Amino acid sequence: MSRLLLCCLLWMPLIGFAQDLNVLLQQGARQEAACQEEAALRTWQNVLHLQPHNVPALCKCADLSCRIGARQSDKAKKTALFKAGRVYAETAYRLAPDNDEVNIVQAFSIARVALISGTKEKVAAAGDIKRYADNAIRINPANFKAWHILGRWNYEVSALNTVERLLAKWFYGAIPEASLQTAIADLEKSMTLKPDFLLNYLELARACHRDGQDARALRLLHEMDRIPDKMLDDARVRAEGKKLLKEWE
Numbered sequence: 001m002s003r004l005l006l007c008c009l010l011w012m013p014l015i016g017f018a019q020d021l022n023v024l025l026q027q028g029a030r031q032e033a034a035c036q037e038e039a040a041l042r043t044w045q046n047v048l049h050l051q052p053h054n055v056p057a058l059c060k061c062a063d064l065s066c067r068i069g070a071r072q073s074d075k076a077k078k079t080a081l082f083k084a085g086r087v088y089a090e091t092a093y094r095l096a097p098d099n100d101e102v103n104i105v106q107a108f109s110i111a112r113v114a115l116i117s118g119t120k121e122k123v124a125a126a127g128d129i130k131r132y133a134d135n136a137i138r139i140n141p142a143n144f145k146a147w148h149i150l151g152r153w154n155y156e157v158s159a160l161n162t163v164e165r166l167l168a169k170w171f172y173g174a175i176p177e178a179s180l181q182t183a184i185a186d187l188e189k190s191m192t193l194k195p196d197f198l199l200n201y202l203e204l205a206r207a208c209h210r211d212g213q214d215a216r217a218l219r220l221l222h223e224m225d226r227i228p229d230k231m232l233d234d235a236r237v238r239a240e241g242k243k244l245l246k247e248w249e
Contacts, residue, residue: 021050027061037064055096062088062105065114067233079116085109091200100140106150107132126175129153142196148203151186154178155207183207198227198234201240209248221245 024047031040041064047057062085069081089109092102107129114125130153136146157178187204190197201224209217224241 021047023146024050026061027059032060032064034228037068037232053095054097055092055102056090058095059099059101059105061085062109065211066105068108069112071233075116082109082112082116088197098139100136100146101144103132103136104143104145104149107136107146108189111149119149123175126153126157130176139150142199144190144200147186147190147193148197151183151190151207153204154183154186155180155203155210158183159210180207180211183204184202186212196227196230197236198224198230201227202244205241205244209244214248218245219249220247 005243025041028040028047030036031043041061044057044060044064047054048061051057065081065085065088069078072081085105088111089102089105090163092099093106096102110125110128112128114122117125117170129149133146133149133153134190136143137150139147148151157175159178160175170206184204184207189199191204194200201220205217205220208214221230221241221244224238229238231234
C-alpha cells in the first residue's frame with residue numbers, strides 16, 4: 001500500500017468526524033433561531049457525544065436545560081433539567097474559567113437551582129451568582145447578559161428586609177451590598193448593549209416602578225410592543241408586560 005493511500009485512509013475518519021460535527025453545529029444554531037429549544041438541546045447534546053469538551057456546546061446545553069426547565073409544570077422534570085444545567089455549566093467552568101459565557105451559565109444555572117432549593121441554599125447562591133456575573137463583566141464588559149443578571153440580582157437582594165438580611169448574616173454569612181439604583185443602572189447598561197432584548201424592558205420597568213418612576217415604567221412597557229420576539233420565552237415576557245400595564249395604568 002502506498003504511503004499516500006495509507007494517509008488518505010487514516011484521514012478519512014477524521015474528515016467524517018469534522019463533517020458530522022459541522023452539520024450538528026449548523027443545525028443547533030438553526031433550531032435555536034427558530035425557537036426549537038428542545039430540538040436544539042438534543043443537537044448540542046449530540047455535539048458533546050462527539051466532542052465532550054466542546055465549551056460552546058456545554059454552554060448551550062446549560063442555558064437550554066435551564067430555560068426549558070423553567071417552563072416545566074412537573075417539579076421532578078424541572079429539578080432534573082436545572083440540575084443537568086448545573087452539571088453542564090460546572091463542566092464548562094472546569095475547562096474554561098476565563099470564558100465570559102461560561103461564567104454566565106454558571107450564574108444562570110446557580111440561580112435556577114436556587115429557585116427549587118431551601119432558604120440556606122438560596123442565600124448561599126446569592127454571593128455566587130454575583131461573583132460569576134462580575135467575572136463575566138471583567139472578562140467581557142460588553143456582555144449584555146452579565147449586566148442583566150447583575151441588574152436582577154441587585155433588584156432582588158435590595159428587596160430583602162432588615163430581618164431577612166440579619167438572619168442571612170447570622171446563619172449563612174453576609175450578602176454583598178445591593179441597591180435599587182444599581183439595579184436600574186445595570187439593566188440600563190444591558191439595554192444599551194442589546195436594545196432588542198425584550199426581558200430588559202420588563203425588568204427595568206419593574207425596577208423603575210419600585211423606585212417611583214411610574215411614567216418611565218409605563219413607557220418601557222409600551223416600548224415592548226415594537227420589539228419582535230426572538231426567543232421562545234418572549235411571548236410570556238410580553239404577556240407579563242401587558243398584565244403590568246393593566247395594573248399600573
